[in-house]
Amino acid sequence: MVNKKVALVVVFFVFLFSSTISYSYFKNQKGDNFFLSPIEYKPPTFNGGYNKLNQSSKEIDNEPKTEACPLNGALYSKTQKEKWEKRRPLGIMVENHIDARPQSGLSFADVVYEVVAEGGITRFLAIYYCQDAVPVGPVRSARIYFIKLLQEYGQYPLYAHVGGANTPGPADALGEIVNLGWVSYNDLNQFSVPFPYFWRDYERLPNRATEHTVYTSTIKLWQYAKDKRKLTNVDENGVLWNKNFTPWLFKDDEKAGNRGDINKVSFVFWNSFASDFKVDWIYNKEKNSYERNNGGKPHVDKNTGKVLTAKNVIIVFAKESPANDGYPGGHLLYKLIGSGNGLLFQDGKSLKISWQKDDEESRMKFYDEYGKEVNLVRGPIWIEILPLGNEVSY
Numbered sequence: 001m002v003n004k005k006v007a008l009v010v011v012f013f014v015f016l017f018s019s020t021i022s023y024s025y026f027k028n029q030k031g032d033n034f035f036l037s038p039i040e041y042k043p044p045t046f047n048g049g050y051n052k053l054n055q056s057s058k059e060i061d062n063e064p065k066t067e068a069c070p071l072n073g074a075l076y077s078k079t080q081k082e083k084w085e086k087r088r089p090l091g092i093m094v095e096n097h098i099d100a101r102p103q104s105g106l107s108f109a110d111v112v113y114e115v116v117a118e119g120g121i122t123r124f125l126a127i128y129y130c131q132d133a134v135p136v137g138p139v140r141s142a143r144i145y146f147i148k149l150l151q152e153y154g155q156y157p158l159y160a161h162v163g164g165a166n167t168p169g170p171a172d173a174l175g176e177i178v179n180l181g182w183v184s185y186n187d188l189n190q191f192s193v194p195f196p197y198f199w200r201d202y203e204r205l206p207n208r209a210t211e212h213t214v215y216t217s218t219i220k221l222w223q224y225a226k227d228k229r230k231l232t233n234v235d236e237n238g239v240l241w242n243k244n245f246t247p248w249l250f251k252d253d254e255k256a257g258n259r260g261d262i263n264k265v266s267f268v269f270w271n272s273f274a275s276d277f278k279v280d281w282i283y284n285k286e287k288n289s290y291e292r293n294n295g296g297k298p299h300v301d302k303n304t305g306k307v308l309t310a311k312n313v314i315i316v317f318a319k320e321s322p323a324n325d326g327y328p329g330g331h332l333l334y335k336l337i338g339s340g341n342g343l344l345f346q347d348g349k350s351l352k353i354s355w356q357k358d359d360e361e362s363r364m365k366f367y368d369e370y371g372k373e374v375n376l377v378r379g380p381i382w383i384e385i386l387p388l389g390n391e392v393s394y
Contacts, residue, residue: 069130070242071110071153072311073250073378076130084130086233087222088186088241089153093161094124095140098276098295100212104204105136107301107308107380108218113149114279115385116320118329120270122277125149128218133303137215138205139190139198141165142173145334145385147180151360154245156186156235158225162198162214163191169325170333185229188221190214197224204302246363251375253288253311253347260348265290265313267384267392279384281313283348289379290345311379314366315343316355320387334385342366343392346377350394 063077071089094103096114106112109126117123117140125146126136142164150157159182164173177187190198197220200213225231234240265281268274280293292299292308299308317340323331339356344366353374357364366374386392 068250068378069110070245070247071127071129072381073248073376074110074130074380075378080130083132087129088156088158088225088231088233089127089129090158090160090218090221090225091146091150091153092126092128092136092216092218092221093140093142093146094126094136095138095212096122096124096277096294097212099208100138100140100205101294102205102300102302103137104215104302105133105218107304107306108133109380111381111383112310113146113383113385115143115145115334116269116332116387117143118332120272120274120277122269127153132218134217134219135201135204135215135303136218137201138212139214139216140211142177142189143332144171144173144176145332145336147173147176148336148360149364151180152245152357152363154241155239155243156182156231156241158186158188158221158231160188160193160198160216160221161190163189165327165331167323167325167327167331169323169331171323171325171327171331186225186231188224190216193224197221244361248363248365249373249375250378253377256285256288258347259285259288260350261285262345262348262350262394265345265350265392265394267315267386267390269386269390281310281345281382283345284309285348288347288377290382292382309380310382311346311377312381313345314353314381314383315345315392316364316383316385317341317388317390318385336364336385340388344374345394 063079065075065077067076067078067081069076094106106124106126108128108131110129111127113125114122123140123143139160139162142161144165150159165171166174177183184192198214198216201215202213205212230236263283266278268278276295278295281290282293283290289309289311290313300306301308319335321333323333325331337357337359339354342353342355344351344353351368351374353366353368355364355366368374
């Protein structure tokens with residue numbers, strides 16, 4: 001009997017020792033199957049810190065800015081172009097819950113889409129290609145309409161998110177990712193991509209719930225896609241990402257004397273939480289850009305400490321409907337395939353427009369009242385998708 005007890009004690013300590021060794025080993029592996037731990041590690045550090053990395057991205061050298069970004073027309077140096085030509089567009093889901101503010105990295109996105117995720121709370125799909133951003137977040141879950149928007153960014157655009165809607169039915173985002181053949185390829189779901197490509201940072205926004213703590217880095221995600229998924233500017237078959245990509249048309253800033261006097265653009269998405277999610281775009285005539293207020297406060301990028309800006313604010317009116325899939329929070333659908341009406345704000349002026357997107361992989365195009373495609377001012381583009389019937393004041 002004593003020998004049996006001794007044996008049990010020995011087995012217990014062997015198990016405890018082997019578990020500790022296994023955890024220490026697998027914690028440091030870079031395979032796809034190590035999940036994010038909320039407490040057992042600290043956020044990764046970067047030489048020179050976040051600010052230095054973001055500043056070097058925006059001002060990489062003193063070369064003339066002659067090379068147009070294919071996504072928003074902004075001009076960069078040839079050195080910066082050499083960087084983006086080696087990769088493909090990357091869409092990152094960034095949340096806009098009030099506890100997620102101020103977000104990190106949105107000011108470095110080429111294009112940002114804002115749509116209600118659920119319950120009147122909006123979410124962003126931030127598209128990166130021509131600039132780096134470190135860090136980006138907080139990162140949240142996928143929604144099916146963001147996938148349909150991302151599909152127009154060429155062959156196998158990278159998609160970074162933390163899980164997603166997966167209730168069977170028309171709003172099943174994770175099921176759509178499977179159907180598209182994106183799983184374990186261009187889909188960068190945090191549940192299958194290990195630390196340090198995603199990480200939790202409890203100190204960046206202190207005293208926030210765990211769901212508001214996941215961050216990532218465009219630099220790390222592009223490197224992961226290259227090393228682990230064989231996706232650069234070409235896919236594993238050597239096909240260029242932009243083989244069928246159609247860029248928008250771009251123009252330079254309007255001359256100062258020709259700029260308009262529409263100083264403010266305001267709207268809400270839902271009546272629910274309207275005060276927290278009201279958006280005001282304030283026009284700065286001197287800089288010919290729009291500065292964003294959200295919930296009545298300047299909407300700041302924590303990476304820079306500066307307010308988010310846009311050269312173009314595009315309002316897309318689209319039919320919103322419930323998915324009726326039984327999900328307690330109420331998943332949504334937006335009709336983004338087809339055509340509809342909208343508004344374009346640029347150069348201090350407003351323009352009534354129509355939008356058209358023929359299928360998931362087609363570019364959403366914007367047209368004036370004569371049916372001519374509009375030219376967008378070079379620089380950040382924000383696309384605000386509002387339910388039909390919403391009012392925009394300006």
